[in-house]
Amino acid sequence: MRNRTPAVAGMFYPKEKSQLEQLIEDCTFHKFGAGKFTTHKKVYGAVCPHAGYVYSGPVATHSFSAISGQDFELAVILGPNHWGIGCSIATMKDAVWETPLGGVEVDSDAADEINGYSKIIEIDYFSHTKDHSIEVQVPMLQEFYKKPFKILPIILNDQDYEYSLEVGSAIAKLARKRKIMIVGSSDFTHYEQNDFAHKQDMALIEPILQMDVEGFYHTLQERRVTACGYGAIASTMVACKKMGAEKGELLKYATSGDVSGDKSSVVGYASIIFT
Known part of the structure; x- marks a missing residue:
């Protein structure tokens, strides 16, 4: 069993446990945070931002608050490969996966299973x-989420439409x-x-x-929206729809400029759930 050590602890979020817990609480009760929000609806999946917590954390707490009341044993997490390394x-x-809050085990059986459903999802630690x-x-x-869970990380270098359909279908299986x-x-939207940024992102959120x-892909390409994890969003949509979700719900949208006050060059963040 290998330990995937944190790559961005101390940069995107604190590397000390107590400081990390405090920052997440601060994000939750930030003016853009979720507060005590919960939902009793069935949630199949969510879109969450992935910037530094001081910027995107308040928005992210909305999706995680919605997830917190659900019942699951495996979190399938999809994200874009910013480094372009690996598969x-x-x-x-x-x-x-080690974090300042402890380790979370990767579900190896699920990794083998999804690789069997789709050979484009390779098994590669280095990626x-x-x-x-x-x-x-x-x-x-x-x-x-306070119940026991494992994770299945899926990182995407190739985020084209056809790949998103296949990845989403494999997750639904x-x-x-x-x-x-x-x-x-x-x-x-980036920078x-x-x-x-608000106009671009609202146009892209509509088909989501x-x-x-x-x-979604038509708007992405026509308006040249610079959303980095578009394949992760699309794969999530495909899987959730096949699992029974009927719609997406925008819980919160804000930019880094809305949070920090510097609105000259911003990044957009959205929390969306599929119900």
Whole structure:
């Protein structure tokens, strides 16, 4: 069993347990945070941002608050591969993801199973070693979801439409035998003026709420929206729809500029759940 050690602890979030727990609490009760929000609806999956907690954490708490009341044993976390290393699409097995809050085991049986459903989802530890997109979701899950769970990380170099359909379908097959929760990790518009980012992102969020994958890719390309984890979002939509979700719900949207006050060059963040 290998330990996947944190790549961005001390940068994207604190590396000390007590400081991390305090920051997540601060994010929860921030003016853009979820507060004591919970939902009794069936939630199949969520879209969550993955920037530094001081910027995207308050928005992220909305999805994790919604997830906290659900019943699952496996969190399938999808994210873009910012480093471009390793395989086109990769999961991993025989590993524990370490965070300042403790270790979370990777579900090796689920990794083998999903690789059997789709050979484009390769098993490769190296692909996961540097990136933050999946890593930053794990402490949030640990803090909000108090039942035992394992994770299945899936990191995406190739995020094209056809691959998203296949990855999403494979996850839905996995859900036939397991209680799962899907987390699609993505930020939205990058490094644009605040008002423009809001317009771009709201246009892209519309087909997500309708669970319209074709429309999502059309808007993404037509408007050139710089959402980094578009394949993670699309795969999450595909899987959730096949599992029975009927719609997406936007819980919170804000930009780094809304949070920090510097609105000249911002990144967009959204918490969306599929119900």
